[in-house]
Amino acid sequence: MDIKDILTIMDRFDQGNMTKLQLKIDETELNIEKDSIFAPPMANQSLPSTLVASGTPAPAEHKKPQEDGFVIKSPLVGIYYESSSPDSPLSKNRAIRSKLGK
Template identity: 30%
Template sequence: MDIKQIQDLIRFVSKSGVNEVSIEQENFKITIKTNEAPTYVNASIPAPLAQAAAPQPAALPSVAPAEPVTAVADTSNYITIKSPMIGTFYRSSSPDKPLFVNVGDEISTGSVLCIIEAMKLFNEIESEVSGRIVKVLVDNASPVEYDQPLFLVEPK
């Protein structure tokens, strides 16, 4: 593959919404990944790239989303505390400080649960319910979206 064909492949990957493409030949291998969330599609290599990649036309393997096999827990009696803003989720005020809450902790209305950093402002997120933390749904220092579930709480 020459540089022009690689550039065409990169453009194709970025426009198609595919998360990753790999092509292997006898003495050549290329993998192109995007930072976007995976999108599963059935696609074929454009004609100019297919001719360069192999003597016969080649197609990318079909990719189907995997069905996760998980036990479904009954969460109907739990209250979900959601993010009130977009930002970065932190479980403590600094790396050397203790976590605001852990699984099993009893919380009351007004208890600080976490901090969400948005535009260099650190916003304390307080509980609007009393109960016990059942599950923390977000990893520390992870980006969160508006209305994204953060905690499951068993109400008192």
């Protein structure tokens, strides 16, 4: 029995209405089991014959989904450095513009 045969058996088992299959061929043993998709028949249960209607329906509550973690509020969004770091000198073009502007 090769993998193609096993896959074929599994497909047919899945499509059928069996819930358990045990197969042994030579040294290969295959056990397949699935939950029953059909519920057992239930006894007839009578429903209440009267329905109670209220004057106004209750408003649905809108619950905010709970998020994991926490929020950090900061007025500073980002910093832009024209040089490689705050302590390094400005680039050559920026230094020339700042001298001309003064």
